[in-house]
Amino acid sequence: MSKESQMRAAINQKLIEMGERERLKELLRAKLIECGWRDQLKAHCKDVIREKGIENVTVEDLVAGITPKGRALVPDSVKKELLQRIRAFLAQHAT
Amino acid sequence: MKMEDMSLSGLDNTKLEALAHDIYSDLVEDACLGLCFEVHRAVKQGYFFLDDTDQESMKDFEIVDQPGVDIFGQVYNQWKNKECVCPNCSRSIAASRFAPHLEKCLGMGRNSSRIANRRIASSNNMSKSESDQEDNDDINDNDWSYGSEKKAKKRKSDKNPNSPRRSKSLKHKNVLLGPRQQAADQEAPCMLLRDGEFPQ
Numbered sequence: 001m002s003k004e005s006q007m008r009a010a011i012n013q014k015l016i017e018m019g020e021r022e023r024l025k026e027l028l029r030a031k032l033i034e035c036g037w038r039d040q041l042k043a044h045c046k047d048v049i050r051e052k053g054i055e056n057v058t059v060e061d062l063v064a065g066i067t068p069k070g071r072a073l074v075p076d077s078v079k080k081e082l083l084q085r086i087r088a089f090l091a092q093h094a095t
Numbered sequence: 096m097k098m099e100d101m102s103l104s105g106l107d108n109t110k111l112e113a114l115a116h117d118i119y120s121d122l123v124e125d126a127c128l129g130l131c132f133e134v135h136r137a138v139k140q141g142y143f144f145l146d147d148t149d150q151e152s153m154k155d156f157e158i159v160d161q162p163g164v165d166i167f168g169q170v171y172n173q174w175k176n177k178e179c180v181c182p183n184c185s186r187s188i189a190a191s192r193f194a195p196h197l198e199k200c201l202g203m204g205r206n207s208s209r210i211a212n213r214r215i216a217s218s219n220n221m222s223k224s225e226s227d228q229e230d231n232d233d234i235n236d237n238d239w240s241y242g243s244e245k246k247a248k249k250r251k252s253d254k255n256p257n258s259p260r261r262s263k264s265l266k267h268k269n270v271l272l273g274p275r276q277q278a279a280d281q282e283a284p285c286m287l288l289r290d291g292e293f294p295q
Contacts, residue, residue: 008114015118024118025122025125025126028126029126029129032126038130041127041130042130045130045131045134046143049134049138049143054138057135057138058135059135062134062135063128063131066127066130066131067127067131070126070127070130071124071127079119082119083115083116083119087112090115
C-alpha cells in the first residue's frame with residue numbers, strides 16, 4: 001500500500017512541477033465560466049447569504065453551502081475533457 | 096498480490112483511473128473554493144449586491160457626456176482662476192501659483208534652502224575681511240588657511256547634503272584652487288599651519 005501512495009505522491013508532485021496542474025486549473029476555470037456554472041453558483045451563494053445574513057456569513061458557511069452543489073453542477077462534457085487530459089498525463093508520466 | 100508482483104514502472108489501470116478521478120475532484124474543489132473566497136470578499140467589501148440596484152437609482156450613476164464637464168458631472172477647471180489666502184503672509188495668491196509661493200514663503204522645499212544658503216554665503220563674503228579669521232573659526236571648525244573665503248563656500252555646500260550639485264561644485268573648486276590647496280583640503284584642518292600665511 002505504501003508503494004502505491006508513494007507513486008501517487010510522486011505523480012502529484014510531477015503534475016505540479018511540470019505546471020500541468022496549473023494549466024488544468026485554468027482550463028477548468030475557463031470552461032466553467034463559459035458554460036454558466038459560475039453564475040449559477042453565484043445565484044446559489046446569494047441564497048446562502050440571505051439566509052445567514054450579510055454581517056454573519058463566513059467563508060465556512062459559503063464553502064459548506066456551495067461545494068456539494070458545485071460538484072454536482074459541473075457539466076459532463078467538461079468533466080470528460082478534464083479526465084481525458086489527466087489520463088493522458090498519467091499515461092505519459094506514470095510509466 | 097505481493098509487492099514484488101506489482102510492476103515497478105507504475106500502478107495498474109484501475110488504480111490509475113481512481114487517481115485520475117481524485118485529481119479531477121481536487122481541481123473541482125479548488126474551483127469551488129476560489130469562487131467562495133471571491134464571493135465572501137465581495138460580500139464583506141459591500142459590492143456583491145451591486146447588480147441588484149433598481150433602475151431609478153442606476154440613473155443617478157450614468158456616465159455624463161456633456162461638454163465642459165467630466166464623466167461624473169463635475170466641472171474640472173473651476174479652481175484654475177480662484178485665489179487663495181496664504182496662511183503665512185496673508186496675501187491673496189492665484190491657485191496655480193500657490194504651491195510654489197508656499198514653498199518660498201514657509202522656507203521649505205529644495206529651492207528655498209538653496210537660495211537661503213546662497214544669500215548667507217554672499218552676505219558672509221561681503222561683511223568679512225582678512226582679519227576676521229577668528230570669527231570664521233567660530234562658525235566653522237576649519238579655519239587656519241589661506242583661502243578661507245573659498246572654504247566658507249565649500250562649507251556651505253557641505254550643509255546641503257541633499258543637493259545633487261554637491262560633489263560637482265567641490266570638483267570645480269579643487270580645479271580652480273590648484274594642487275597646493277587641494278592637498279590642504281584633504282589634510283586635517285588644525286594641523287595646517289603654513290609660514291607666512293597666517294596674518295599677524
